[in-house]
Amino acid sequence: MTFSRSEMMIVAAARELRGQRVCFVGVGLPNIAVNLAKLTVAPDLELVYEAGVFGARPARLPLSIGDPTIVTGATAVTSMFELFGFYLQGGLIDVGFLGAAQIDRFGNLNSTVIGEYATPKTRLPGSGGACEIAINARQVFVIMRQSKRSFVERIDFRTSPGNLGGKDGARVRREQGWLGTGPSVVVTDLGVYNFDEDGEMRLDSLHPGATIEAVRDAMAWQPKVSPTLTETAPPSDDELRLVRESLDPEGIYTK
Amino acid sequence: MTFSRSEMMIVAAARELRGQRVCFVGVGLPNIAVNLAKLTVAPDLELVYEAGVFGARPARLPLSIGDPTIVTGATAVTSMFELFGFYLQGGLIDVGFLGAAQIDRFGNLNSTVIGEYATPKTRLPGSGGACEIAINARQVFVIMRQSKRSFVERIDFRTSPGNLGGKDGARVRREQGWLGTGPSVVVTDLGVYNFDEDGEMRLDSLHPGATIEAVRDAMAWQPKVSPTLTETAPPSDDELRLVRESLDPEGIYTK
Amino acid sequence: MHDAIAALVRDGDTVAIEGFTHLICFSAGHEIIRQGRRDLTLARLTPDLIYDQMIGAGVARKLVFSWMGNPGVGSLHAIRRVCEGDAPTLELEEYSHFGMVARYTAGAMNLPFFPIRSYFETDLPRANPLIRTIASPYGDGEVYAVPPLKPDVTIVHAQRADANGNTQVWGLLGCQKEAAFAADRVIVVVEELVSEDVIRADPNRTIIPGLIVDAVVVEPFGAHPSYAQGHYDRDNRFYLEWEAISREPATLDAWLDEWVHGVPDRAAYLEKLGAERRAALRPSASAPSGSVDYGEYR
Amino acid sequence: MHDAIAALVRDGDTVAIEGFTHLICFSAGHEIIRQGRRDLTLARLTPDLIYDQMIGAGVARKLVFSWMGNPGVGSLHAIRRVCEGDAPTLELEEYSHFGMVARYTAGAMNLPFFPIRSYFETDLPRANPLIRTIASPYGDGEVYAVPPLKPDVTIVHAQRADANGNTQVWGLLGCQKEAAFAADRVIVVVEELVSEDVIRADPNRTIIPGLIVDAVVVEPFGAHPSYAQGHYDRDNRFYLEWEAISREPATLDAWLDEWVHGVPDRAAYLEKLGAERRAALRPSASAPSGSVDYGEYR
Secondary structure, three states: OOOOHHHHHHHHHHHOOOOOOEEEEOOOHHHHHHHHHHHOOOOOOEEEEOOOEEOOOOOOOOOOOOOHHHOOOOOEEOOHHHHHHHHHOOOOOOEEEEOOOEEOOOOOEEOOEEEOOOOEEEEOOOOOOHHHHHHHOOEEEEEOOOOOOOEOOOOOOOOEOOOOOOOOHHHHHHHOOOOOOOEEEEEOOOEEEEEOOOOOEEEEEEOOOOOHHHHHHOOOOOOEEEEEEEEOOOOOHHHHHHHHHHHOOOOOOOO | OOOOHHHHHHHHHHHOOOOOOEEEEOOOHHHHHHHHHHHOOOOOOEEEEOOOEEOOOOOOOOOOOOOHHHOOOOOEEOOHHHHHHHHHOOOOOOEEEEOOOEEOOOOOEEOOEEEOOOOEEEEOOOOOOHHHHHHHOOEEEEEOOOOOOOEOOOOOOOOEOOOOOOOOHHHHHHHOOOOOOOEEEEEOOOEEEEEOOOOOEEEEEEOOOOOHHHHHHOOOOOOEEEEEEEEOOOOOHHHHHHHHHHHOOOOOOOO | OHHHHHHHOOOOOEEEEOOOOEOOOHHHHHHHHHOOOOOEEEEOOOOHHHHHHHHHOOOEEEEEEOOOOEOOOEOOHHHHHHHOOOOOOOEEEEOOHHHHHHHHHHHHOOOOOEEEOOOOOOOHHHHOOOOEEEEOOOOOOEEEEEOOOOOOEEEEEEEEEOOOOOEEOOOOOOOHHHHHHHOOEEEEEEEEEOOHHHHHOOHHHEEEOHHHOOEEEEOOOOOOOOEEOOOEOOOHHHHHHHHHHOOOHHHHHHHHHHHHHOOOOHHHHHHHHOHHHHHHOOOOEOOEOOOOEOOEOO | OHHHHHHHOOOOOEEEEOOOOEOOOHHHHHHHHHOOOOOEEEEOOOOHHHHHHHHHOOOEEEEEEOOOOEOOOEOOHHHHHHHOOOOOOOEEEEOOHHHHHHHHHHHHOOOOOEEEOOOOOOOHHHHOOOOEEEEOOOOOOEEEEEOOOOOOEEEEEEEEEOOOOOEEOOOOOOOHHHHHHHOOEEEEEEEEEOOHHHHHOOHHHEEEOHHHOOEEEEOOOOOOOOEEOOOEOOOHHHHHHHHHHOOOHHHHHHHHHHHHHOOOOHHHHHHHHOHHHHHHOOOOEOOEOOOOEOOEOO
């Protein structure tokens, strides 16, 4: 079957969840990716929704992070104090998903402002729970579409810390007692990146049809490329069917 | 009707609750006094049980502070985090009741040890919630039977702060931002004490049959006596009937 | 609602209409607009459409928040208009979700601060100097502190309460409890007024005691276009439409004229919305919790 | 129970059997005695009879607590024997109720401390140097801090759970949730094992998610002589009898021999207790919570 770049991105993100246990879920792309993973590579994945739901069994694709369909039939509903305090800060979350308006080569993220903080060109939503996920989830997966405007040399505001200045990132996290080890994967519409020993993004896999030139055109720095760069396996018919028929039948996120 | 000294003590304590709104309840004497007040002088009194119950409607006299009868039919049950954090420390409690093994003239209380802390002659229960009630309830009422062993010159351990060193008590409380103004009444089996402007206990009312000499024989210091010392009105027949028939029919606390 | 807002919400107050996606009391926000309150400080984790409407209507001078967007849809344009560019007219005080929850919790507990493990190595403490570090007294490093938030008024929507304000909620709990205990005054707005016996049958379900409640308002569908678990669904169509309505001051004003100033109260709003649209938002079937036994102890 | 304790409770562990007067898991305590664990640090707000029995049996070297008594009756004599006089053999670490709750909460939240407004002008910080002052970073004075408490094992008794350990409780909640989230390992002991559907019908009733539970043990009446709301009452007769039993080492040992070492498990204990005594503890009538509607959203 043919597939869109968004579909490839979702499928690639879902596959990264193999072997993971507890995932913090936001709405939109991460929600679809996580639910696809649960139906395919990670049947035992436990989902924790930011709105305070554990063990959700949504009867439809949730339209917002607090859709009533994630509550009915769930295992547990908790206050946000407990959700953020006991589940996230308490260290129970293995993987948190983040997106942002800007990312730098070390995986630091901006979802607060474009321009100066006091007089912004564009006022973005702000942290929400993002800075908490970045610090307290054991690992962070990033899903973002690539462009020169979003993959930048310098982010305008650091909302969610990634590997900080690169080499020193792991040390700072350890010394300050963070539970999270930071971003481990960035999945885009063009490829999949991991982080090298300097804490810098490195292109490890190119999606079918994408080229290194297309990747370079869609980011503001010269990316490191793995010597063993591979091509991402295209979405299988099963994966596509699940996305199209069950997870996003109206194509809200995947067109 | 004739009455016991314990009955007089309970009735006198209940009468002190006139006009009060929200009362923190422990089990035993305070429980009976508070429930008597609700049936007589303070029908609108709201009871908050230390175990986490608001608006209890016990179908029988609760045997312990966590008796299931205070739960069934209550208005709200809360975790202890909320009970102590939101209700007590949050400032919603108008009156807390305390007893102790020792009290001094300034209303400081000991319920921890007799003797040295590390090698005690008698190990008492400890604070429980007492130090929190003493600091955070807007006012504290004390109910204790008098004796030279319990009304002492110097308490062995300060579990619950009263008026501290006397004069300076109110200032220290204010400067440290305590919500509570400290002890306002001490009801014993012999009389009722209030606190004077120096923060010292002052005998204001003698129970029927008690004398100043009996009071002096039952405490280790020379008590101040109000120039307008009165005699406590004896328990009315109604008050006694309520105590004997409804609140403590087996005479556990009132004999 | 008119009387509760008139009596309890004053110009210059800090007001929190809480509820995380669930039980957002739009009807109270609309009444505040109708009564023309000014200079409010509005606090909420997610300003959502209700604060976009209120700020678009000019009731506020300041916003305290953690995530500003139209969830699942896009932007809050009325708010963006007054905080972007060279001369923002709305003051912002910004935290993260947990920071806001911790602030309400500190307020409810009468604590001078609440410690959390957020904000490390971010620009947020620079943007908001009230986010400060605090050293552990056990020699094991620093965490961040946020200050207590004590609203003058917290407004909570709920499925049910009794006449004394004892309030029960199921589904997402957000931080309504913390925000209510932190507040000086509390307004509870309910889908259903029930007898005391209904509340007392299940005391563990009570999240707010009448003790701290100043007014109980009965307004079914008062959380529309957000939702009330078991009563009605989120009206997602309206959330989508808001994107266009809020994009221009003129369309926003026209909407306010029609749907807020143009109706005297929630009942009129609901009539205007129409029975059909309301019916379409009802759950497709019931999903009963089942009953547990507290036991009689005599 | 045998297997859960054998696998999850080790010599030297810090163990918290929580439950404030309600749902105190005596059966787990007895199994720990039977298996001869040593050098435990026992944590609990109110040691109650269960820790008097365990400390009398010699399993512990240290007690972390806030109120030590036989509630409504008198003293815990076995504990007093080892902590009074010139050569106490039990180490005590003492807080107040809220201090203990705050410690579990800090443990559950991975905080280095929890701030509370207790201990001002008392002798408690002198008696326990882990109670320390901390200055507010907002210049408005000092409060006290307590350190996190992270038990190696927390044991919680509950009315019901599913096979995955998703646990529901009604009635007094104590601080079981905080103690469970703070722990490395969690054992849940229930009156009734229910299907997942029962739990999922009322997700707001779940206080502990299976995610943090290592073992589920089904033992009806496992909290006797404490109680389980809706299932059975406190056996006050036993609390009264304990006063005499615990007063002398000989009577205590005889009781342990008969009721702990002398029975292989809880079923045998209950049989020994007798059907009549158990029946007398049942609630006099049922008091149903009633059902609420979560609604189906498809």
